[in-house]
Amino acid sequence: MFGNKRIACWMSEKKSQKVKWAEFEQVCSNYGYELFKLDLEKDIENQGPFSVFLHKLTDIIALANQGDAKSKNTINLVENYISTHPEIIVIDPIPNVRQLLDRYKAYSIIHATDLHKHGVFTPNFCEITTSNNQKTVEELNAACVTYPFICKPSLGHGSKKAHEMLIVFNEGNLRDCKPPCVAQAFINHNAILYKIFIVGDQYYFVERPSLKNFHASDQKTIFFDSSDVSKADSQSSLSVLDLEDEQIPKTRPDPIILGKIACTLRKAFKMDLLGVDVVIENFTGKYAIIDVNAYPGYDGFPNFYHALLKCIVDQVNSGINTERKHNLKVDCLNIIKTN
Numbered sequence: 042m043f044g045n046k047r048i049a050c051w052m053s054e055k056k057s058q059k060v061k062w063a064e065f066e067q068v069c070s071n072y073g074y075e076l077f078k079l080d081l082e083k084d085i086e087n088q089g090p091f092s093v094f095l096h097k098l099t100d101i102i103a104l105a106n107q108g109d110a111k112s113k114n115t116i117n118l119v120e121n122y123i124s125t126h127p128e129i130i131v132i133d134p135i136p137n138v139r140q141l142l143d144r145y146k147a148y149s150i151i152h153a154t155d156l157h158k159h160g161v162f163t164p165n166f167c168e169i170t171t172s173n174n175q176k177t178v179e180e181l182n183a184a185c186v187t188y189p190f191i192c193k194p195s196l197g198h199g200s201k202k203a204h205e206m207l208i209v210f211n212e213g214n215l216r217d218c219k220p221p222c223v224a225q226a227f228i229n230h231n232a233i234l235y236k237i238f239i240v241g242d243q244y245y246f247v248e249r250p251s252l253k254n255f256h257a258s259d260q261k262t263i264f265f266d267s268s269d270v271s272k273a274d275s276q277s278s279l280s281v282l283d284l285e286d287e288q289i290p291k292t293r294p295d296p297i298i299l300g301k302i303a304c305t306l307r308k309a310f311k312m313d314l315l316g317v318d319v320v321i322e323n324f325t326g327k328y329a330i331i332d333v334n335a336y337p338g339y340d341g342f343p344n345f346y347h348a349l350l351k352c353i354v355d356q357v358n359s360g361i362n363t364e365r366k367h368n369l370k371v372d373c374l375n376i377i378k379t380n
């Protein structure tokens with residue numbers, strides 16, 4: 042019925058449960074595509090042909106990286122299939138997704154862009170690779186990471202552990218950091234975060250709760266799970282501003298700067314499905330990029346499935362490989378308009 046206009050989709054059970062499959066299938070069908078769930082337990086060739094592979098394989102890639110034999114085998118099978126079918130549009134290419142599993146690598150890619158020209162920065166960061174505190178002090182100093190800093194697992198995606206973080210207030214508590222992790226300077230931003238959701242050449246941003254302001258002190262390390270802080274309905278006690286901070290004026294985000302961030306990072310990571318977490322620094326008004334995610338939740342993105350299909354159709358029609366496509370794109374993305 043659809044010829045080879047078939048979209049194979051794979052994502053974790055956790056993510057799959059959040060998908061409105063009937064609506065998604067209908068939108069695919071409106072665009073002339075058949076959507077089906079790829080079964081990675083079964084032979085991929087037998088489930089083909091398909092022209093588009095839409096996936097979030099971060100959990101499996103993370104497990105494979107940790108040496109899990111079954112996950113290694115699954116990723117090998119997927120990568121072999123893709124390499125023997127170069128005509129398939131893969132959203133997003135697996136090597137590009139891999140970069141986001143490593144927070145240090147991801148921050149380095151952001152740091153290498155020219156976003157600083159637009160008042161945008163990545164907070165100072167360094168890797169913590171050892172339990173030798175003296176060595177860590179040297180690494181922190183060399184990278185100008187000051188207190189307090191957030192200590193995040195090097196693994197950025199793909200397991201619950203990737204979201205277990207701490208806020209370290211002083212040198213005396215460095216032992217709380219469990220390598221491999223990344224230390225990133227804490228940016229005070231009055232507990233407001235902006236999530237930029239990118240779908241191909243379209244983007245949208247939403248406001249979310251975030252962490253309150255913190256200052257260097259002799260206080261103990263705060264341990265937290267990032268998934269309790271910045272979801273749309275999060276109500277963490279760590280987000281409640283101190284009384285004196287309630288007076289700090291709120292800066293409205295500039296959609297042009299958020300658009301510049303979206304466009305630049307899409308090109309830098311060569312990916313179509315990205316989430317970028319941005320905070321606006323108190324008093325300086327500078328924009329700090331604190332996190333980038335592959336195929337995020339898109340919670341609040343209007344008509345997400347339409348945007349996704351438009352992105353897929355754009356890729357199919359571009360007729361050139363994904364690698365080049367991102368370099369050829371125009372200089373800005375289109376913000377999604379709501380009524």
Ligand SMILES: Nc1ncnc2c1ncn2[C@@H]1O[C@H](COP(=O)(O)OP(=O)(O)OP(=O)(O)O)[C@@H](O)[C@H]1O
Nearest residue numbers: 164191204225226227228251252267271318331332
């Ligand atoms: N450098 C920072 N300065 C201030 N606050 C930060 C910083 N980094 C992270 N945060 C706060 O911590 C939260 C979690 O951080 P981050 O986004 O890096 O975690 P994550 O596990 O990658 O989250 P997710 O994948 O859900 O986006 C952010 O939503 C923000 O509230």
Ligand SMILES: O=P(O)(O)O[C@H]1[C@H](O)[C@H](O)[C@H](OP(=O)(O)O)[C@@H](OP(=O)(O)O)[C@@H]1O
Nearest residue numbers: 055056099198199316334336337338339340
């Ligand atoms: O609020 P968002 O959309 O940023 O939440 C994302 C989160 O940022 C991570 O991308 C999660 O992915 P994993 O780290 O791989 O678990 C997303 O989970 P998912 O179930 O949608 O893939 C969150 O939605």
Ligand SMILES: [Mg+2]
Nearest residue numbers: 271318332333
């Ligand atoms: Mg985040």
